[in-house]
Structures are given as C-alpha cells and as structure tokens.
Amino acid sequence: MSMKQPLRVAVTGAAGNISYAMLFRIASGEMLGKDQPVILQLLEITPALDALKGVVMELEDCAFPLLAGIVQTDDATVAFKDVDYALLVGARPRGPGMERKDLLEANAAIFSAQGKALNEVASRDVKVLVVGNPANTNALIAQRNAPDLDPRNFTAMTRLDHNRAMAQLAGKTDSTVNDVKKMIIWGNHSSTQYPDLTACTVNGKPALDLVDRDWYENTYIPEVQQRGAAIIKARGASSAASAANAAIAHMRTWALGTDENDWVSMGVYSNGEYGIAKGLIYSFPCTCSNGDWSIVDGVDVSSDFSKEKMAATEQELSEERDAVAHLLP
Ligand SMILES: NC(=O)C1=CN([C@@H]2O[C@H](COP(=O)(O)OP(=O)(O)OC[C@H]3O[C@@H](n4cnc5c(N)ncnc54)[C@H](O)[C@@H]3O)[C@@H](O)[C@H]2O)C=CC1
Numbered sequence: 001m002s003m004k005q006p007l008r009v010a011v012t013g014a015a016g017n018i019s020y021a022m023l024f025r026i027a028s029g030e031m032l033g034k035d036q037p038v039i040l041q042l043l044e045i046t047p048a049l050d051a052l053k054g055v056v057m058e059l060e061d062c063a064f065p066l067l068a069g070i071v072q073t074d075d076a077t078v079a080f081k082d083v084d085y086a087l088l089v090g091a092r093p094r095g096p097g098m099e100r101k102d103l104l105e106a107n108a109a110i111f112s113a114q115g116k117a118l119n120e121v122a123s124r125d126v127k128v129l130v131v132g133n134p135a136n137t138n139a140l141i142a143q144r145n146a147p148d149l150d151p152r153n154f155t156a157m158t159r160l161d162h163n164r165a166m167a168q169l170a171g172k173t174d175s176t177v178n179d180v181k182k183m184i185i186w187g188n189h190s191s192t193q194y195p196d197l198t199a200c201t202v203n204g205k206p207a208l209d210l211v212d213r214d215w216y217e218n219t220y221i222p223e224v225q226q227r228g229a230a231i232i233k234a235r236g237a238s239s240a241a242s243a244a245n246a247a248i249a250h251m252r253t254w255a256l257g258t259d260e261n262d263w264v265s266m267g268v269y270s271n272g273e274y275g276i277a278k279g280l281i282y283s284f285p286c287t288c289s290n291g292d293w294s295i296v297d298g299v300d301v302s303s304d305f306s307k308e309k310m311a312a313t314e315q316e317l318s319e320e321r322d323a324v325a326h327l328l329p
C-alpha cells in the first residue's frame with residue numbers, strides 16, 4: 001500500500017473522446033507516478049451524465065490500485081473542489097474545413113465559468129491544462145476569470161504539436177524520437193504555430209544541417225501546422241488518443257520535471273519573454289522542476305524567418321484575445 005496522500009485530479013468533458021483515452025491512464029499512474037493515488041473528479045454537462053456513469057463503471061471495473069475515489073457531477077464547483085490538477089478538455093471539437101478559432105464562440109463561455117469555479121474552490125496551487133480548442137485563448141479566459149490564482153497556474157496544450165514535430169523529424173532523418181532534442185513550438189495551437197528547428201538536435205547534430213531548407217520551410221512546417229486537420233480528414237473525428245497522450249505528458253512533465261538537457265513546449269503566461277506581449281498564453285520552450293515551469297532563456301530567435309513566424313502567431317493570439325474581450329475581466 002502506498003503511503004502518499006491521494007491527489008485530486010479534475011477532468012472536464014469526461015464522457016468525451018479524449019477523456020476516454022485519458023482517464024484510464026491517469027488512474028493507472030501514468031500521469032503522476034506509479035506510487036501516487038488519485039481521486040478523479042469528473043465534470044460533464046447534464047445530458048452526458050448517463051454516458052459518464054458508463055465510463056465510471058468501467059473505471060471501477062479496472063480495479064486500479066491507485067484510484068482512491070471518483071466524483072461525477074455536472075457542477076463545476078463540485079468537480080473543482082480542492083483539486084490539485086485540472087484538465088479542461090470539455091468543449092466542442094472542430095469539423096472538416098474549420099479553423100480552431102472558429103470554435104471560440106461556441107467554447108469561450110465554458111472557460112469563463114470554469115475559471116470562476118476554479119478561483120472559488122480549487123487548491124491555490126492547482127495546475128490547469130486547457131485542451132479544449134482554441135486552447136491558448138480558452139486558457140487565457142480561464143486565467144483572467146480566476147483573479148485569486150497565480151496566472152502561472154494556467155497552461156495550454158501544445159505538447160501534441162511538439163510530439164508531432166519530433167516524430168516527423170525523426171522519420172525524415174531516419175532516427176527515432178529518442179534522438180531528437182530541443183524541439184520548439186512557438187505561439188498558438190493553430191495553423192500559425194511555429195515549429196522551430198533552430199535549436200533542435202538529432203543525435204547531437206544540428207537538425208537544420210540534416211534537412212533541406214526547402215523541406216523545412218515548405219513541407220515540414222506546414223505538415224506540423226496542419227496535422228490536426230489531416231487527422232480530422234482521415235478519421236472523420238479529431239485526434240483523441242494522441243491528444244490524451246500529450247495531455248498526460250504535459251502534466252507529468254510539469255509535476256515530475258523535464259529530462260536533463262532537453263525541454264518541452266507549453267502554452268504559458270507570457271511575461272514579455274522573447275518580446276511576446278505580456279499576458280498572452282503563448283507556447284514557449286520550457287523546463288520544469290519542483291512542480292514549476294520556466295521559459296528557456298537565450299534561444300536564438302534572431303533570424304528574420306523566426307521573427308516573422310513568431311510575430312504572426314502572436315498577432316493571431318492578440319486577435320483572439322480581442323475577440324473575447326467581453327469575457328476578460
Ligand atoms: N490542444 C490540443 O492539442 C487538442 C485539443 N482538442 C480539443 O479538445 C476538445 C475535446 O475534444 P473531444 O474529447 O474529441 O470532444 P468530444 O465531443 O468527444 O467530447 C467533449 C465532451 O465535452 C463535454 N462538454 C461540453 N461542454 C462542457 C462543459 N461546459 N463542461 C463539461 N463538459 C463539457 C461534452 O458533453 C463531451 O462529452 C475539443 O475542443 C477539441 O478541439 C483536441 C485535440 C487536440
């Protein structure tokens with residue numbers, strides 16, 4: 001029997017596709033460690049509570065030794081009560097031909113209500129990951145509606161983009177993802193994101209020495225940017241298992257730390273780093289230790305190419321922020 005106290009983990013949209021690929025792995029210890037019991041606090045909208053009941057029955061039937069309790073509710077103040085981790089997944093997914101920001105109108109209100117609920121009842125150290133799209137701006141909305149919580153507690157998921165970028169590069173260079181270090185996704189989880197290989201290495205060699213500039217600019221970057229849309233086209237539904245995997249990895253890294261000599265990409269609160277407007281939730285290269293993240297300092301962003309790409313995705317985030325100004329106290 002473990003001696004650790006259970007941690008409380010909220011998951012919203014708990015009867016949805018991503019959650020179905022995620023909850024069982026959280027309950028088995030893949031997110032917070034094989035010695036860390038968890039209490040799952042699951043939020044759904046009222047019409048989905050029956051479906052949620054089925055998911056909970058399955059969680060029970062796994063008899064996970066680390067699963068110390070399950071709460072199922074349609075009330076955010078119940079779901080977020082005293083939570084240490086909150087994975088905000090519940091939101092509408094996009095369909096073919098849509099950009100993620102087209103979901104802003106449908107989804108933004110969810111995150112202002114949930115920010116307020118987190119502010120009211122969550123642990124003061126709660127670590128929040130927003131997965132629901134458009135993730136960066138939804139994270140901004142939640143953060144601004146939680147004035148009593150540190151803005152650093154609110155993050156948005158670009159780990160899936162980071163993992164996609166590593167996998168595509170490993171494939172191209174005939175290596176494995178284990179050989180790829182110091183990948184960066186800058187900016188928005190959208191088609192303006194900038195997958196940057198300037199600092200990246202493969203087996204210790206600069207990635208940009210191993211690939212053609214033309215492939216990098218005209219094939220690689222657009223493929224990473226458009227990978228979500230390609231999956232929607234192929235599957236008829238947006239990525240779920242890979243999104244769940246990235247959410248678990250994001251939280252695990254935040255809680256348990258980054259590997260030596262490497263970093264991850266996280267959408268985090270900008271304090272003006274790299275000249276990015278203060279207050280935006282922008283994806284930066286980050287290291288984590290002791291349950292805290294910090295933005296990696298000193299990455300070379302001096303090329304015109306990098307400057308342009310970083311500014312374009314910042315501009316899009318500013319526009320999204322301005323479009324939801326009415327939800328930003
Ligand atoms: N940041 C990222 O990298 C990724 C983000 N996503 C986004 O994640 C979100 C969820 O995707 P799926 O699980 O595939 O969708 P889904 O439609 O299968 O599930 C969403 C669930 O959220 C629930 N929900 C809706 N409003 C809610 C509310 N106010 N409170 C609690 N639950 C609520 C729905 O009832 C549904 O069960 C979408 O917005 C999708 O675009 C998806 C993949 C990657």
Ligand SMILES: O=C([O-])CC(=O)C(=O)O
Pocket residue numbers: 093094100133160227228229231232238239243
């Ligand atoms: O593309 C989408 O709408 C779902 C998503 O965020 C992704 O797969 O990156």
